Amino acid sequence: EDQVTQSPEALRLQEGESSSLNCSYTVSGLRGLFWYRQDPGKGPEFLFTLYSAGEEKEKERLKATLTKKESFLHITAPKPEDSATYLCAVQAEETSGSRLTFGEGTQLTVNP
Amino acid sequence: AAGVIQSPRHLIKEKRETATLKCYPIPRHDTVYWYQQGPGQDPQFLISFYEKMQSDKGSIPDRFSAQQFSDYHSELNMSSLELGDSALYFCASSLGRQGSSYEQYFGPGTRLTVT
Numbered sequence: 383e384d385q386v387t388q389s390p391e392a393l394r395l396q397e398g399e400s401s402s403l404n405c406s407y408t409v410s411g412l413r414g415l416f417w418y419r420q421d422p423g424k425g426p427e428f429l430f431t432l433y434s435a436g437e438e439k440e441k442e443r444l445k446a447t448l449t450k451k452e453s454f455l456h457i458t459a460p461k462p463e464d465s466a467t468y469l470c471a472v473q474a475e476e477t478s479g480s481r482l483t484f485g486e487g488t489q490l491t492v493n494p
Numbered sequence: 495a496a497g498v499i500q501s502p503r504h505l506i507k508e509k510r511e512t513a514t515l516k517c518y519p520i521p522r523h524d525t526v527y528w529y530q531q532g533p534g535q536d537p538q539f540l541i542s543f544y545e546k547m548q549s550d551k552g553s554i555p556d557r558f559s560a561q562q563f564s565d566y567h568s569e570l571n572m573s574s575l576e577l578g579d580s581a582l583y584f585c586a587s588s589l590g591r592q593g594s595s596y597e598q599y600f601g602p603g604t605r606l607t608v609t
Contacts, residue, residue: 416597416598418600423582423603423605424602424603425498425584425586425600425601425602425603426537426584426600427600428597428598428599428600431597469536469537479527479542479544479549479550480525480527480542480549480550480588480590480596480598481527481539481542481550481552482527482529482537482539482598483539484536484537484538485536486535486536487536
């Protein structure tokens with residue numbers, strides 16, 4: 383069974399204080415790992431897809447990296463508008479479709 | 495850019511009633527997914543369709559059914575509603591062959607409240 387574990391559950395940062403979110407996964411064969419941002423009561427917003435260990439992707443203050451067992455979402459000099467829940471999800475090779483299995487998310491709060 | 499459209503955005507039903515949720519995917523997207531997100535929980539996969547055929551089935555109750563139509567929009571039909579069905583229901587769409595790792599783009603969700 384595919385498993386995704388995110389840590390920490392919640393993270394409070396001061397504006398400009400860089401940090402990293404962790405996503406550990408167990409899947410028989412990884413087709414892709416996805417990062418989403420979700421604001422309260424809204425749909426997840428796509429951020430990144432990573433396919434293979436060693437891959438990195440960047441978007442503004444966010445950088446996602448992937449190893450064979452985990453992914454990190456690095457946030458550099460965050461701003462209050464970066465406050466949200468960040469979800470990690472995996473897509474496994476053995477599924478007939480393309481379902482995503484999500485972690486429980488990291489709730490990030492950035493204080494001004 | 496066009497996004498996934500879901501309707502209605504909010505729905506209040508009583509126990510044992512039925513509900514129909516609609517999803518209009520991003521133009522040209524051929525795959526639709528349905529997810530359920532309970533309060534404080536992560537999204538759970540329910541079911542997906544590729545080219546109007548069911549492509550994958552997750553933890554969808556037997557009381558629920560879904561289909562994808564010729565214009566690629568999808569409907570999730572929920573019957574004999576229970577209090578535990580209260581949740582956010584998201585539709586997502588992607589472009590690509592079944593089993594591909596194309597990104598899934600989520601709609602704004604339908605908040606279902608069962609009283």
